[in-house]
Amino acid sequence: MPGTPLDRPSARDARGGVHDHSDRRGFRATRGAAIGFAIDCYDIYLPVITVAPALGFFLAQDDASPATMGLMSGLIFAATLIGRPVGAVIFGSVADTLGRRRATLIAMYxxxxxTAVLTVLPGYDHIGLASVLLLVLLRLVTGVFLGGQYTGAVPLAMESSPARKRGLYGGLITMGFPLAFCVVSALTYLVMSLGGGAAGSFYQVWxxxxxxxxxxxxTFGFAVYYGRTVDESPVFREARQAVPGRKPRHPALQLLSGQGAKSLRQVFLMMTGVWIVSNATSASFPVTLRALPGISSQQGTLVMVVAELSLILAYPLTGALSQRVGRRPVLIVCGVLAATAAPLLYLAIVSYTGSSVxxxxxxxxxxxxxxxxCFGCTAAYLSERFPTRMRATGYGVGYSVAVIIPSxxxxxxxxxxxxxxxSHTTTVLYVVGGILLAVGAALGPETRNVDLGPEAHR
Structure with a gap:
């Protein structure tokens, strides 16, 4: 409920921050989180865009049927998704106890x-079935670090930013999502043009x-850059100094009781809706698009890449809008649009019989x-829903655990x-996801003026 101790905003913070947040420090932290988020998304896309066409390298030729390849691709992607919530819990706790910066650097390295180990994995011809098993295990472990990478970086950026710019900066962070999709797609396309994905081809082997x-x-280069340019969150430092010698409860335990648990339930409901809608657009829809009559697979990929570019502008604009009118109304409207307009647009696309790209x-x-x-304001909103002592854990768990059911x-x-x-089943996902997003947002408070300082949310 708005106005509870956990969610009470500070008037001074609303006018520019009760702490001495500099724009420069906030922008550096935001830039770091944005690049880190882009690298995180790049790595997540690797199995489904880059490695998938070469899965025959890890399987016996007799087993490399389209059905088996599809199943293994899904299993590898699922392993990454399973690892992310684990990483969110582990590194969220590290970020809330030892520091956001330290947790982010450990996760990045x-x-x-x-990812580097993935480049030297041998194929089926060398070690047999162990090849694909190592691939799945490696993606699971990498997923743990991926889940920790943004768990520390995003709350650090939001805590370092002036309150009046948190919405915009949160939107800038999520620009990494479409950027990563476009970059990894372009690189994969260029390399595949040197030699297709057929058995024994250049692409499949090397x-x-x-x-x-x-x-x-x-990732290595950015970890070094992040360590040299991004300071620890001033809010976290003040929170540690405020309780010298005191050992607080583990952040994960705090998150599962009292007001923390109430906030987590609301965030989980909302983010479940966000991820259902996101999967409908980013995972299910592209397959249907490429199968449309009169549209080749290459044309379908071009449509997706160009459309993704529109999000590079849309995310920061949505974040800035949420700073002006409020996170809650923007999220509710996003949910309503996802449940009503998105299904109609989807039906218009899948029913199209022409060839106009x-x-x-x-x-x-x-x-x-x-x-x-809606992703344009989730970074700020999730950071604002939890107090300093459990903010990274709450952000990470709320963001990552909610992805499991929609996956x-x-x-x-x-x-x-x-x-x-x-071809019409995806419309149900839009309706269900949009409703959960709108209802979840409506059940939560407005957060744009919440004080992220260590003395707030007690």
Missing amino acids: GCAIG GWRIPVAIGALL PLLIVLTMALMLTSIC FYGFYESGLSAFMTA
Whole structure:
């Protein structure tokens, strides 16, 4: 409820911050979180965009059927998703006890090492079935570090930013999502143009390693840059100094009781809706788009990449709008649009029988803008929903654990196909996800003026 001790805003913070937050420090932390988020998304996309076409390298030729390849691709992606909530709990606790900066750096270096190891994995011809088992295990471990990477970096950025700019800065952070999609897609396309994904081809044996190696180098380089340019959150430092010698309860335990648990339930409901809608647009829809009559797979990829570019502007604009009118109304409107306009746009696209790529780009951009613009203010909102002593843990768990149920979207669509046309089952995801998003946001308080200081939310 608005006005509870956990959520009470500070008037002084609303006018510019009760703490001495400098724009420069806030921008450096935001820039670090944005680049880190982009690298995180880049790594998440590697299995489904870069490694998937080369999965035959890790399987016996007799087992490399399209069905088996699809199953293994899903398993590898699922391993990454399972690792993220684990990492959110582990590194959230590290960030809330030892520091946001330290947790972020450990997670970044761990992610870089995991991605680097992926580049030297041998194939089935060398170690047999152990090849694909190592691939799944490595993605699981890397997923743990991925879950920790943004768990510390995003709260640090929000705590270092002036209150009047938290919405904008949160939107700038989430720009990393579409940027990563476009970069990894472009790199994979360029490398595949040197040699297709057929058995024994250059791409299947060596080519896929190039985008992966680039990801590892970027992560290593950024970890060094982050460590040299980003300071620890002043709010966290003040919170530690305020309780010298006192050992507080473990952040995860605090999150599971009292007001922390109440906030987590509301955030979990809202973010479940966010992820259901996101999967409908980012995971399910592209498959349907590429299968449209008159549209080639390459054209479908082009439509998705250009449409994703629109989000680069949409996310910071949505974050800035939430700073002006409030996070709660923006999130509610996003949910309503996802449940009403997005299904209609989706049906218009899948029912299209022409071959106009520009028209499909416009429709797909509209679909994305009405379904996943909510990410533009989630970074700020989730950080504002939890007090300093459990903020990183609350952010990480609320963001990552909520992705588990929506990740089984394929099973939900398969079950719905018994009652409706298979290509229309995604509309149900939009409706259900949009409703959960709108209801979840309505059940929470307005947070844009909440004081993120150590003395707040007691």
